[in-house]
Amino acid sequence: MNRTARRLTGVTGALLGVALAATACAGQPTSTAAETDTETENVFDTDMTLDELIAAAKEEGPITIYDGTSKIEEMAAAFTEEYGIEATGVKADAAEVIEKTTREAQSGNIVGDVVALSDLPALKSQLLPNDFVTTYVPADLEENIPENMREPLVMITDPAFFTYNTEVYDACPISNVWQLTDADWAGKFAIDDPVGSNATLDWFSQMSQFDDDALAQAYEDLYGEPLETEQDSATAEWVARLAGNSPIVTKSGEEASEAVGALGQTDPPMGLMSSAKYRNIDEKGYALSVCEGLEPFTGRAAPKGIAIATGTKSPHAAMLFVHYALTQEGIEPQIADGKISSNSTVVQPEDPAHTADHLDSLYFFDNAGLDTDWANRESWQDLWRVSAR
Known part of the structure; x- marks a missing residue:
């Protein structure tokens, strides 16, 4: 697997139900959304310079x-200070964002002008086809964004790392992800419940589509046979x-962070957790480190998309915010804890997980697989449930 190429070129069942239900209620786009669509697309089809857009x-x-x-509040305030355009950031989980965006488009009463959504398959399969939102890629930044992150536009990716306890281990106690399926690690791997994590389900789907050979090769490398x-x-x-090796299924990354990193353990588990949870090294004294050199990858980086409400009354201001969110200054609040901008020119800051040191070994998603991710979530849920014991 060419991890560098992936970097440079490349929520649950309930959430799925919300999105499908919203779509069922929506049917075809309302006349308001449809009437606005052509006008908005014409606005986006522009050769404006950045100064003209401003x-x-x-x-x-x-x-x-x-x-x-909640960091969107800080981003919005900084945008207002930079450009003098009033902007308000509203924190809402993926299910809420999908529902709000759908119902606002139906009614023609747009509140959310810009939508940042961690459920990229839902964005691709539900919101975009119904013309509720539109993808806008700033022309002056396009070449800096991998082609497979442009449709829909990815704003950031959120890395989750295979993690071990540094109080007990001087280095990562495994070298290959298949070891987590062995008896030695039974009941000793913490992971957010995949049945309730779209990011994890989509990761399974992405690996099966694009890098299944890498997992097969890792198996052969470890066990010496195909x-x-x-x-x-x-x-x-x-x-x-x-799933069958009795993993510690947690309700949150915070639980996984505690299970792995809490001090005073003699036989701590490993875990998969967001780079953001590494803040607990300083805040709670946990002993956490990334499994450097793990094959075939040290973790996965799940994407978050950004799009503009098709019916917005402020398309240029919305476009400018998208541009701002793709710059070093604009995205700084979100990448400070290890998240990664889709703009390859944005410098990765230092963070407790040392994400910048692991970019080449992370698993990045490919937008070409989003439709399959969306279609196969239930199948991956079923496989996990059936296999768990």
């Missing part, structure tokens, strides 16, 4: 931005074995 944006506003992190499986893929076999 001038046009200052004639509009205010704007509201939905995102799943993988034989009745599953559809090496990924499915790994998932089934992992």
Whole structure:
């Protein structure tokens, strides 16, 4: 697997139900959304320079931005200070963002002008086809964004690392992800419940589509013989074995962080957790470190998309915010804890997980697989449930 190429070129069942229900209620786009669509697309089809966009944006506003992190409030305030355009950041989880965006588009009463959404398959399969939102990629930044992150536009990716306890281990106690399926690690791997984590389900789907050979090769490298499986893929076999090895299924990354990193343990588990949880090294004294050199990857980086409400009354201000969110200054609040901008020119700051040191060994998603991710979530949920014991 060419991890560098992936970097440079490349929520649950309930959430799925919310999105599908919203779509069912929506049916075809309302006349309001449909009437606005052509006008908005014409606005986006522009050769405006950044200075021209700024001038046009200052004639509009205010704007509201939905995102799943409270850091959007800080970003909106900084945007207002930079451009003098009133912007309000509203924290809402993915299910809420999908529902709000759908119902606002139906009614023609747009509140959220910009939508940042961690459920990229839902964005691709539900919001975009119904013309509720539109993808806008700033022309002056396009070449800095991997082609497979442009449609829908990825704003950041959120890394989750395989993690071990540094109080007990001087180095990562495993060298290969297949070891987590062995008896030695039974009941000793913490992971957010995949049944309730779209990011994890989509990761399984992405690996099976694009890097199944890497997992198969990792198996052969570890055990000295080719993988034989009745599953559809090496990924499915790994998932089934992992689920069947009595993992510690947590309700949150915070629980996984505690299970792995709490001091005073003699035989701590490993875990998969967001780079953001490494703040607990300083805040709670936990002993956490990334499994450097783990094959075939040290973790996965799940994408968050950004799009503009098709019916916004402030399209230029919304476009300017998207541009701002793709710059070093604009995205700084979100990348400070290890998240990664899709703009390859944005410098990765130092963070407790030392994310910058692991960019080449992270697993990045490919937008080409989003439709399959969306279609196969239930299948991956079922595989996990059936395999767990």
